[in-house]
Amino acid sequence: MKSLKSLAVLGLAAVSSVSSMTATAADDLTIYSYRQAFLVEPILEQFTQDTGIKVNVVFAKDGIAERIAREGRLSPADVVLTSDFSRLMELVDKKLVVDVNSDTLSSNIPEQYRSPNNDWYALTMRVRNVYSSKDRLGKLDINYEDLASAEYKGKICTRSFKHPYNIALVASMIAHHGEAETKTWLEGVKANLARKPQGNDRAQVRAVKEGLCDIALGNSYYFGKMLVDPKQKSWADASEINFPNQDNRGSHINVSGMALAKFAPNKDNAIKLMEFLSSDVAQKSYAEVNMEYPVKANVAPSEMVASWGDFKADSLPIYKLAENHQAAVKLLDEVKFDL
């Protein structure tokens, strides 16, 4: 039995050594981030330099809300950074965040871009643009509603409509037109697709260049990202970036944002970080690195972003999208948009 015991001890030692692998110091901030590392890290480094507060970041594409819900009061998360609005709302819906009452935040972030109860704040915004083929369609004066019209049959490319960016767009359609009309619209758009939804936003613009389709849905910052990537520049060059619904309500806006986790172990430091992210320096850098629009009014977008021209943004308060989020997801299943 002795040898068996020593084996067991060896095994136990192996297991216990792993739990220490991911431990962090007690007063460090822990951030759960849907936003990518290249975007977040430089700003957080700046924050650590300025304040001496260390920051650990967890990057994930999916499931952060699920994770925090499961972790409950034992969760190490302090601040959550999301790449879009529906992720913010998911956190609110599941009651995983708490309100932050800070004068700095309320003066830095306009009312339209924060929660009425202060339980989330937007950081950057982007437009859900319609890209069109330079050769075949040219610059368009287009509404989202037009995407369902017979004129574009077999010409539209998009990523999965179950992607948060598209869900938010559908939610805004519901907010403006109601569920029944939105369903008809979705059926129309589906009938106009050049291919089954697939790939990411960039892949759609590439498909326009290749001639697979003439119209693609995509976020504004992808245009900038493709322009600076030597391999992808030709994709962007082959398309026009159009801001939809300029003659009426304005283009649909989505935001990235932040919220304070409900059981944040280091609330004070977490709020310091949130305030830092709303400051001029961080806003400028945050928006510029990803070519988005800063939410803080006096901070200008990057030169390249500005060069795409002024546009009218939908004035629908962002939180209105939340009310229609679940309905949007269900509509998409009903019309089997992706299938």
Added chain:
Amino acid sequence: MILGLTRGWSFAGYAIAVILILPLFALLVQATLPDEAVFSHLMDTVLPTYISNSLLLMLKVCLGSLVIAVPAAWLVARCNFPARRYFQWALLLPLAMPAYIVAYVYTDMLDYAGPVQGFLRQFFGWTSPQDYYFPDIRSLTGASIMLSLVLFPYIYLLARTAFMEQSSSLLHASRIMGCSPWKSFWRLGLPMARPALAVGMALVAMETAADFATVSYFAVPTLTTAVYDTWLGYGSLSAAAKLSAIMLLVIFAMVGFERFARRKQELYQKQAKLTESDRYQLKGLKAWLSFAYCSILILLAFLVPFIVLTGYAIDYFDESWNSRFWQYSFNSLYIAVVVSFICVILALILMFVRRVSPRKADVLPSRLSSTGYAIPGTVLAIGVLVPLTYLDFAINDVYDYFGARGPGLLFTGSVIALIFAFCVRFVAISIGSIENSYKRISPSLDMASITMGQKPTRLLWRVHLPLLRKGIFAGALLVFIESMKELPAALLLRPIGFENLATHVFQFVSDEQLEHGALAAIVIVLVGLIPLIYLNRSLEQES
């Protein structure tokens, strides 16, 4: 059999089994909880498509793998043609290639924008997709082809062994009775290999059901992706658990089928084996066609993706060769080593109890412990989280009760959850491997050792372990490689800030930028080759 085996051993066996099937049990309990009508909504809308996609995919991959693998196995086992010896092992290479990488490489190549269609357009002067028809690779059929390309070796391996083990006297008899080689394949070879083929197909079907990355990349929703979406999209663990239960039902039906097929198979294995001179000598066109068939198979399923990966890895070497790459490699390695170590220990205890115990009930633990292999990673992740979360809270509650600060998320916040899930999924492999080795140790050795007054522990340590060495090593190796490759469970269970090679590569694949993850992908493939070489060598030694 040791009449005096202490109850302690039986207890250990049962304790291991209970821990290992705990996730399955937790999952079933979770499936009975209410889910705010998410499941019924899914039932009304997309679920029928998910189910039919899953079944169709399994069917197509099984048929595809069968059609690819059987001729290859027959040629290699029963015929002689140029380079046959090399093909014998080279046809196993695709097993080392994760399916989603193959899928990525071919999508890039066969897409509208890819070189193949580009060439066709240029050659024929077509200008738009309306000018010609080209099959869409990102489809259910496309996914079936990709999965068949990497999964066919399972059937090939089993069929090859079956063909090789078919009795030479039967073969001679068929020749004397005037059967042509072709006839002897249809009337003798194939029917006798049927049980082996059934086992192979069940394995392929299980692997197909567990695939997450390929179907998700191809936007072909199946039950596996549905579990993921329902859990993370609708945020309903219960609805996801219900979906998982449906999936388990399908899979256990297949496992039952496989067991049934294997029971029949044993009848055939005790006859005179084939010798070198029994092989058909293929000449001329036939020989070259056979050569071409096997070469094309290896080219498509292994060499092309591997060469493309290598190209990417060279182009993006400077960006990929950094401390992160080393960290992720270390993480993968670390997890794989720990998991294979634990799996081997557990398997040893389970199999030892089963071998020497006089109690009939002691067969059960090893059987129960093997069920985990059939559970896809996505599903297993739910099953693992439920009890571990419960445990985490219970521990912290105890600390709270005594007014102390608890340790936090001891299990779910660390790699323990990940390791646990991997052990549940892969312990079956080490059990199988050790079971096979045990079969070759004569029970008289046990008797002799007991007669000489050895205690059970000494029997295990001094007699069995040395004789089991090969089986233990093979088992550990196979678990090691599976742990390196396993993706869905790792995606869902990795703790804060933890990435391994598989999750790292998949992030890039899902961003359609495999180039940046190519170096990591190559490491996964190369590590996967090691057990294949070993496996093949031990097979060759046997024959």
